[in-house]
Amino acid sequence: MFVSYKWLQEYVDLTGITAKELADRITKSGIEVESVEVLNKGAKGVVVGHVLEREQHPNADKLSKCLVDIGEGEPVQIICGAPNVAKGQKVAVAKVGAVLPGGLKIKRAKLRGEESNGMICSLQELGIESKLVPKEYADGIFVFPSDAPVGADALELLNLDDEVLELGLTPNRADCLSMIGVAYEVAAILGRNVKLPVTEIQENGENVHDYISVRVDAPEDNPVYAGRIVKNVKIGPSPLWMQARLMAAGIRPHNNVVDITNYILLEYGQPLHAFDYDRLGSKEIVVRRAKAGETIVTLDDTKRTLTEDHLVITNGTEPVALAGVMGGANSEVRDDTTTVFIESAYFTSPAIRKASKDLGLRSEASTRFEKGIDPARTKEALDRAAALMAEYAGGEVIGGVVEVNTLKEQEVTVTVTLDRINRVLGTAITKDEVAAILTNLQFAFTENNGTFTITVPSRRRDISIEEDIIEEVARLYGYDRLPATLPVAEAKPGKLTPYQAKRRQVRRYLEDVGLFQAITYSLTSAEKATMFALETAEPIRLALPMSEERSVLRQSLIPHLLEVASYNRARQVENIAVYETGAVYLASGENELPSEKERLAGIITGVWHAHLWQGEKKAVDFYVAKGILDGLFELLGLTNRIEYKQAKREHMHPGRTADILLDGKTVGFVGQLHPVVQKEYDLKETYVFELALADLLNADVEDIRYAPIPRFPSIARDIALVVDENVVAGELQKAIIEAGGSLLKEVSIFDVYKGDRLPDGKKSIAFSLRYYDPERTLTDEEVTAVHEKVIQAVKQQFGATLRG
Structure with missing residues (x-):
């Protein structure tokens, strides 16, 4: 419902209250005012002009040269392109210096060699929507009645100096679908009288x-x-x-x-x-x-x-x-x-x-x-x-x-006690205050020893029980004046479960490192239902799907995240990093509900890090995706229990994909999309991951134990091992750690080499090993003895040789 502030003043005295203040008061009373629109949209300097002469522009077929009296001494010449401009009309003229909606300022100009001192306006140019303009003026300028005074404010005559309140009415408040209904409401809020129209019919x-x-x-x-x-x-x-x-x-x-x-x-x-x-x-x-x-x-x-x-x-x-x-x-x-x-x-x-x-x-x-x-x-x-x-x-x-x-309507009467009102609202409202509210609402009532009997007017068809009256009292008394109280109960206040708290941590971490959360449909197409799934089962199809694209319950989050990335790429958003936590659905058997399993998935493409001023730009690669997950596992206290293993998965790049294992059990994967899939979704190099979130969050984690910073120096040794090309670096690192025992504290890879200096089918992997004992200084002999064990272990297990 659109309510004209100026029109409303005919029914209710609004002295001392602006349209915005009124909107605030109405909203606080329970009817939301969605907006307050100023109709002139910032326009000013528009007056009524009288077209004294009109002739064809000498240099343009579709322009007219008009002499217009704007009530300021000598008439002015205005060039007009409207097809319906004619001599004798009263029109809206934006004078030189006037401002039209949108901030357009009118200046003196020359149009095809002829001077123009202003602009004859259509209603659309004054900010009125085309669909509201009378049809006879839809394609031209607006013509005022002949009695419109020359020089008068055209915006005022068109009621564009008004403000309009847009009420967002709920279905029960049909009484406010009229100006008189709104007047009753406003009068009740302000405690003022309603002036109804007087009809004199002859x-x-x-x-x-x-x-x-x-x-x-x-x-x-x-x-x-x-x-x-x-x-x-x-x-x-x-x-x-x-x-x-x-x-x-x-x-x-x-x-x-x-x-x-x-x-x-x-x-x-x-x-x-x-x-x-x-x-x-x-x-x-x-x-x-x-x-x-x-x-x-x-x-x-x-x-x-x-x-x-x-x-x-x-x-x-x-x-x-x-x-x-x-x-x-x-x-x-x-x-x-x-x-x-x-x-x-x-x-x-x-x-x-x-x-x-x-x-x-x-x-x-x-x-x-x-x-x-x-x-x-x-x-x-x-x-x-x-x-x-x-x-x-x-x-x-x-x-x-x-x-x-033939209407037979009975008068609606509602009875409510003052005690009931105060008990429900938690207030100490007096009976005089209740009586004042009912009087402002213009509800007829009687009061006897704190019991109110109210006769509801026919305009308020939403009121029929005592709770309705209590609501009326509450909203006009002021919701903001109702005391805040906590419910009385023996139960402890609610809190997040450990699982919920960890899930919130996961989301916060991913957003901190630069990913945005996405929420996608649980329904997908039959073709996409099992793509990228960690576990697969018979797809679960809806009995009455809205469309084939949304007919099957998903078993992976990644297909819809690919749609998100593709949608953004099509709108020139090149750098995309989004994640989702949500359920996938696996069939449990015929006539049984499917099992829901929570997953965490992400997709990253484009540039991950850029300092254009320094000329630095880092594109997303496998190690960016892996690094995000490493940080997540560290947050969850699972770093030492996580293992990455090279893997081949359908729809994933065969050489840039790894399964993720927790205590030897596969809980997810990370890697690059297969180039064919990237092309299908019109994506550049794109990396995805999906994890069985419940397995990660439910994993038992030991309490954090802090160790003192070593007081004794460490000894570093580097080795470069030549091994077969098919040897996995992670397995080699694992063997070194086991052989190094308690003195070997850190192992890291710092180089991989393949080239002419090595035999065919071989590669060199260089490790940096750091030894120390927190209780004493190690001797070279002790370190050498342990180091030799490491070398012997990799020789025996992988046939490794030291690169000279």
């Missing part, structure tokens, strides 16, 4: 029953139907102030009769419909259910086929409107209309909702009927519309109202 001596009769054959769907006849109307534009209010509320102006019905819809929340009386085709209105297969062409020129569930307004023979949703094209008000039949009815919500949903047709009217309107306003709105048509369309109101009313 009827002629004729009787409406001589013109039309009404019969309702579906009273359960339409308990109230009322109508008036206004004759001798002259179709034309509605008053500028009315057009401006409609546009501010998101409704395009059409003509005076249609605009008045829309204006009443916004003001009262009561949808109306205006029929061309002479096009009805009869002197009777019959409201009934549609016949199966019956058709109607609605105002949007669409032929619609109806069912027996749909309610229609007919002329006794054929439908002339789809009740509560949209009128029919066969009876619409046109330029030659002279007599109007105004319909004001109360249709029940289910009937309108059914038709609106079945036909895919939503309108401002159907929205209000679906949520429920106030039947007490049906005739009030009808009378006001007739009076406005008499005033602004020059019509005569025929005497009387044609009406059918």
Whole structure:
């Protein structure tokens, strides 16, 4: 619901409170104000100008040279490109120095050799959406009524000096789908009075029953139907102030009769419909259910086929409107209309909702009927519309109202005690404060010894039980004033389980090292379901999938992360590093629920580290991905239990992939995508990893033990071992550590060599070994003895020789 701040002032005194302050007060009371829009969007310096002369631009076929009086002494020359500019018009002129929406500043200029001192503006150039501009001005400038004063502020005349509050209404607050409903709400919040419109209707001596009769054959769907006849109307534009209010509320102006019905819809929340009386085709209105297969062409020129569930307004023979949703094209008000039949009815919500949903047709009217309107306003709105048509369309109101009313509504009465209110809210509100709140809400009530008996007005159809009244008291008392209390219980406060805490650590670590979290679908296609899976099982297919792309439960997180990377690459995001923690699903057997296993997966591609000023740039490689995982294993205290083993996996690069083992059991893998897969996803060199997260987080970890910094010096020895090319460096390192015993504290690889100086099929791997004893200084003899054991071990196990 869009609420004009200036229009609202007609119903409630808003002195001393700005639109933004009002929005804050409304939001605090329970209705969210989603935005406050200033309609002029920063525009200024736009006035009403009078076009005194208009002639063809001498050097351009599509430009006009205009002499315009802007109320400042001598007229000014303005070059205009609008096709509808003409002599005698009153137009919106942005003077030299004016600012238009978007920050465009108007300056003196020459267009095709002719001087232009300003700009004649269209409504779109003043910030009004194209869909709201009246059709006659959609492709040109806006023309003011002839009585618009020259030099007046055009933005003010167009109501663009207004501010509009957008209310995000919940379904229960249908009462605020009208200006009067919002006025009641604002008046209750501010503790002020509501000023309702005063309708003075003058009827002629004729009787409406001589013109039309009404019969309702579906009273359960339409308990109230009322109508008036206004004759001798002259179709034309509605008053500028009315057009401006409609546009501010998101409704395009059409003509005076249609605009008045829309204006009443916004003001009262009561949808109306205006029929061309002479096009009805009869002197009777019959409201009934549609016949199966019956058709109607609605105002949007669409032929619609109806069912027996749909309610229609007919002329006794054929439908002339789809009740509560949209009128029919066969009876619409046109330029030659002279007599109007105004319909004001109360249709029940289910009937309108059914038709609106079945036909895919939503309108401002159907929205209000679906949520429920106030039947007490049906005739009030009808009378006001007739009076406005008499005033602004020059019509005569025929005497009387044609009406059918079978509505049997009982007054809603709610009883609640002061003790109950305070017990629920945890407050100490006095009965005088409660009485003041109910008075501000304009709820009739009586109070007896702390018991309130409230008669709920028909406009508040959301209130029926005592909890509703307690909520009203709470929100108007102020949610921010309610005391904060902790629940009384014996249980200890909740906290994360060790598993949850570790998982949070993992996520925080990955984000700290530069990866972004992704959340992807659990459903994938049959082709991708088992790709990259650590464990595979029979794919689990949905019984009724929305699409084949989302028909099977995933067994790996990587396929969807590849889609994330591909999506970003297609939008010129070259450097991608994302991770996901989520479940995969493995079939447990027929007619059994699948087992869920939590996985951690990541994908990295592009440049990992760059200092362009220094000319440094490091692309992602295997060791970047492995380094991220090494840091993770260190965080979890698993470094000494993790082992990497070269592996070959489908869809992975055969020479740059490693399985990851925890205590000898495979818990994941890391490596580069196979070039074929990279090409399929349009990716450059890309590295991925996936881990069985539950296995890592549930692993028993010993307490951290700290050792003192050694006081005695260490001795380093380097060896270069020549071995067969197929010998894995990790296995060689493991053998060195075992042979070195307690004195060997550190082993690291610092060189690998293959070349002409070595026999074919051989490679050299150089290790740096560091020996020390924390309790004493080692002698060369002791180190040499241990070092010889190391050399003998690698010779025996791998046939290694020392490189000379």
